[in-house]
Amino acid sequence: MPHIAVARLWFEANSFAPEATPLAAFQSREWVAGDDARARYRGTATELGGLDAFLRERPEWSATMLRCTSAQPGGPMTDQAFATWWEEVAVGLASGGFDGVYLSLHGACLTESDPEADLTIIRLTRAIIGPSVPLVASFDMHANLSPQLVGLLDGASGYRTYPHIDMADAAWRALRLLEARFSGRRLHGALAKLPQVLHSFHMRSEAGPMAETWALAQAMESPALPDVSLFGGFAWGDSPGAGPSAMAWGESADGARAAARAVMAELAARLPRFAVALPDGPAGLAAALEAPPGLVALLDPADNPLSGGAADTPGLLRLLLEAGPPVETVLAFLHDPEAVAEAAALGVGAPIARLLGGRSTAAFGPPVAFAGVVERLTHGRFLNQGPMEAGSPVDLGPSAVLRRGALRVILTSRKEAAVDPAFFELHGIALGEVRLLANKAKNHFRAAFAARCAAIVEADFAGPAALDLAGLPFRHVPTAWRGAVGVA
Incomplete structure (x- = not known):
């Protein structure tokens, strides 16, 4: 009757984002533990939704849910936020009595002082539970993994879809490796790296x-x-483990090592196909407006919240205001709590004039003057329809929709990516009546919208996740690894 401990810290850090990610960003999105934690995830397309389903099929198993949290990607996690999470988890692990431990991690977590926070978590966990208690983990496919991980773990797996719609499956695979360990089967892990930093387009x-x-x-x-898992790495995470990797778990150490190396060789043979070229903003807008009839998306991946963007850069809004496309247009979205509060104070139908964008930094352009009306105010809460994280609750905080002519601008108090249809339903936007959806997004947008859009156009703007990596001040990525796909 195995009894396991479960903890979660799912966070992808962009080393070049303008603001660190505080504890409040985690507590406001996902901060659960104890008896209520499994209920929070039940039926969701997430790792811990997968854990709940796995445990319900094994009633002889039990689990202690230690602190589980996540935040939208952003600047490095503050040291205080990490310490708050870890100190609680450490106390729980030290209480003992566990037959095994499962960690739901991202693999590209950084803190203000630690460029390999996931590795630190695994090291600290192993130090508490000792060498004999099995320890497994699941990772996002954008993880920047260190080869040292496999010597500390008894098994691991990663997402195999992008957009990520198999989070629950990754948990199942990791937990099956834990189950195998309980049955007396010991597996050997191997991890092979490719000395490159790759864009994820x-x-x-x-x-x-x-x-x-x-x-x-x-x-x-x-x-x-x-298990043989492939990871692409996260280009904007400045880490010694940056870049692609392959992880294999097998009965033979030689077999696992050979598999990991073979996967990396296959990826290396395809490196030229990872190169990216994007039109600039005006060219991207022109291409979008020339697309076949129907909903067309113009994406700004440089400020994509799911790449650590601030949802605050002004380039896309400035382009729309200057070009004035004569079609029904929605900009999703700007993270601006102050603008939302002003809109709420003015009320629906009231005129509003203020600067938008560039709130957190002027590094990507100055704010833009906007004058329009307050069209809608919301409480900001909805359930994801999926397929990505289906069933998971989302809280944007109070939000607002401003209109100027054919352009509507969505403003939120919290930063949550606009990649689910329920985001737009909340704001009263019938996408069937919209021609141009200008969104701070990238590949995850396609999970729910590829079939809804007549065309999806990505364009290059200024932002913390911009296409050109050459000028970024990398400090931790090995120098020899910075020669691929635009990395100096």
């Missing part, structure tokens, strides 16, 4: 170089080699 799982390599990795799996 061509890492989608429906087709392309990453999808092909994923398929080859999964074809290697067998009863003797139960």
